[in-house]
Amino acid sequence: MTDSHRPSGEYPMYPSYGNGEAAYPPPPAYGPPPQAGTAGAPGAPTRSAPGAPGTWPAPAAAGAGTGPDAGRPERGRRAGRPVALLAAVAIVAAAIGGGSAALVGELSGGGTGTPGAGSAVSGTTVSQRSAGTVAGVAQAVSPAIVEISAVSGSGEATGSGVVITPDGEIVTNNHVISGASRIEVALSTGKTYTADVVGTDAAKDLALIRLQGASGLKTATLGDSSSVEVGDEVVAIGSPEGLTGTVTSGIVSALDRDVTVAKDDDTGGGNQGQGQPGGGDWPFEFGGRQFNGDTGSSTTTYKAIQTDASLNPGNSGGALINMDGEIIGINSAMYSPSSSSTSGSSAAGSVGLGFAIPVDTVKADLDGLRSGDGS
Numbered sequence: 001m002t003d004s005h006r007p008s009g010e011y012p013m014y015p016s017y018g019n020g021e022a023a024y025p026p027p028p029a030y031g032p033p034p035q036a037g038t039a040g041a042p043g044a045p046t047r048s049a050p051g052a053p054g055t056w057p058a059p060a061a062a063g064a065g066t067g068p069d070a071g072r073p074e075r076g077r078r079a080g081r082p083v084a085l086l087a088a089v090a091i092v093a094a095a096i097g098g099g100s101a102a103l104v105g106e107l108s109g110g111g112t113g114t115p116g117a118g119s120a121v122s123g124t125t126v127s128q129r130s131a132g133t134v135a136g137v138a139q140a141v142s143p144a145i146v147e148i149s150a151v152s153g154s155g156e157a158t159g160s161g162v163v164i165t166p167d168g169e170i171v172t173n174n175h176v177i178s179g180a181s182r183i184e185v186a187l188s189t190g191k192t193y194t195a196d197v198v199g200t201d202a203a204k205d206l207a208l209i210r211l212q213g214a215s216g217l218k219t220a221t222l223g224d225s226s227s228v229e230v231g232d233e234v235v236a237i238g239s240p241e242g243l244t245g246t247v248t249s250g251i252v253s254a255l256d257r258d259v260t261v262a263k264d265d266d267t268g269g270g271n272q273g274q275g276q277p278g279g280g281d282w283p284f285e286f287g288g289r290q291f292n293g294d295t296g297s298s299t300t301t302y303k304a305i306q307t308d309a310s311l312n313p314g315n316s317g318g319a320l321i322n323m324d325g326e327i328i329g330i331n332s333a334m335y336s337p338s339s340s341s342t343s344g345s346s347a348a349g350s351v352g353l354g355f356a357i358p359v360d361t362v363k364a365d366l367d368g369l370r371s372g373d374g375s
Contacts, residue, residue, distance in 0.1 A: 126323075132323050133323075134235055134247065137321055137323060140325040141235075141237060141325050142188050142247070143188050143189075143218040144220035145162060145188065145220070145238065145245065146160065146162075146163060146170060146185050146186060146187055146188070147159075147160060147161075147242070147314075148170075148172055148176055148177065148184075148185055148209075148317060149183070150178075150182075152179045153179075153181065157176065157180070158239060158242050158314045159176030159238075159316045159317040159318075160172065160176075160237075160239045160314065160316065160319075160331070161176075161209070161318070162220050162319045162327060162330065163219050164219055164220060164222065166216055166217050166218075167215055168193065168214030168215075168217055169198070169208060169370075170185065170195065170209050170211070171207075171208060171317075172206075172207050172208075172316075172317030172330070173205050173206065173317040173332050174202050174204075174207045175262065175316065177197060177200075177209060178200070178202070178207075180197075183196070186244060187217070193211040193214055194212050195210060195211050196209060196210055197209050198369060198370060199369035199370060199371065199372040200369070201365055201368065201369060203263070203300045204300070204361060205261050205263075205302065205332055205357060206362060206369065208370060220319060220327050221325065221326045222327050222362065222363055223324070223326025223327055223328045223359055224326075224360065225305065225360045225361075226360055228252055228328050228358075229252065230252050230253065231252065233322075233323050234250060234307055234321060235247060235248070235249045235322075236307070236310070236311060236315060236318065236319070236320055236354070237318055237319050238311075238314060238316075238319070240312035240315050241313060242314060243314070248309045248310040248311070250307050251308060251309075252307055253306045253352075254306035255305060255306070256304075258301055258302075258303065258304075259284055259301065259302060259332070259333055259355045260284060260295060260300070260301040261283070261284045261285075261295060261299065261301075261332065261333055262283060262299055262300075284333040291335045302361065303358065304329075304355035305320065305329045305356045305358055306354070307320060307355070307356060308353070308354070309352075309354060311331055311334035311354035313334075315331045316331060316332055316333075317330060318330070327359050328358070328359050329356030330357045330359070331355075331356045332356060335353040
């Protein structure tokens with residue numbers, strides 16, 4: 001007879017004798033043990049193959065021999081390997097999936113860790129998300145910059161100021177409030193207050209005013225002007241021509257410029273403050289030349305930070321800010337080429353020549369301003 005080829009995984013066909021009995025025992029069944037009295041049960045009579053005394057041969061040891069039953073237990077063990085392999089793959093996939101989910105959560109900000117640096121914070125701190133951007137600085141510092149309207153017998157002048165305490169202490173230029181009979185301040189929210197003069201220092205062109213009945217105001221952070229370098233990026237915020245909260249940007253173009261300004265508002269240039277109807281811009285002297293009119297006979301000179309950030313009438317008293325959101329100077333003078341025109345209009349615009357009082361000068365003068373002992 002010819003050999004028959006069995007499909008992979010099936011049991012071999014066993015030859016049989018003429019009486020229908022198999023020459024070899026059938027494969028053992030997997031399942032419950034045979035019941036007593038049945039073939040294969042303990043104590044059941046054994047059957048002998050024709051011509052072979054004794055009992056059926058015992059199954060070969062695992063992995064031994066080449067008979068039909070040889071290695072059958074090994075087949076059972078091997079059958080479990082794909083399952084174990086699948087389980088291992090599932091565990092690895094779960095670990096990778098979990099790590100990926102954690103990474104996506106971190107990138108999307110949906111993790112369960114500490115809040116991101118972009119969360120809302122008080123003060124003038126620039127969020128990490130917006131650090132180094134003009135938009136970030138403007139968002140952080142603008143609430144601490146105010147518009148000042150100083151009313152005097154000559155009319156109304158407009159300037160800016162910087163809130164430094166929650167109860168409404170505001171630093172500005174002396175020339176913004178000098179000679180004023182009434183001072184009104186508008187916050188970035190539009191809320192207005194009446195302010196009183198706390199102290200002035202005409203020699204440094206600085207003044208300190210305080211809002212009546214204010215509390216819980218957002219304050220600016222006073223930085224360190226000694227660390228400022230030429231080329232540093234800066235942002236200026238103020239109210240040029242009454243346009244509250246105007247933001248411009250530029251760089252520090254020079255340091256320690258000797259700028260001379262009038263001590264009082266009785267200048268020969270006809271100026272009674274920034275934005276004064278019919279008046280010019282705040283006059284100053286630089287390098288032996290006069291700009292924006294005559295500074296008058298009573299003047300003072302200070303070392304200024306020069307910037308090309310656009311400054312216009314009404315920026316006086318506002319903030320010059322570094323990219324960390326810290327105040328590095330109080331804007332005080334700017335050159336406007338058309339201020340001497342006879343049209344009666346204000347300046348045509350900034351030409352990138354502005355000056356700010358270093359914030360270190362402001363900090364050194366605060367105690368004197370608070371005591372009213374300014375020179």
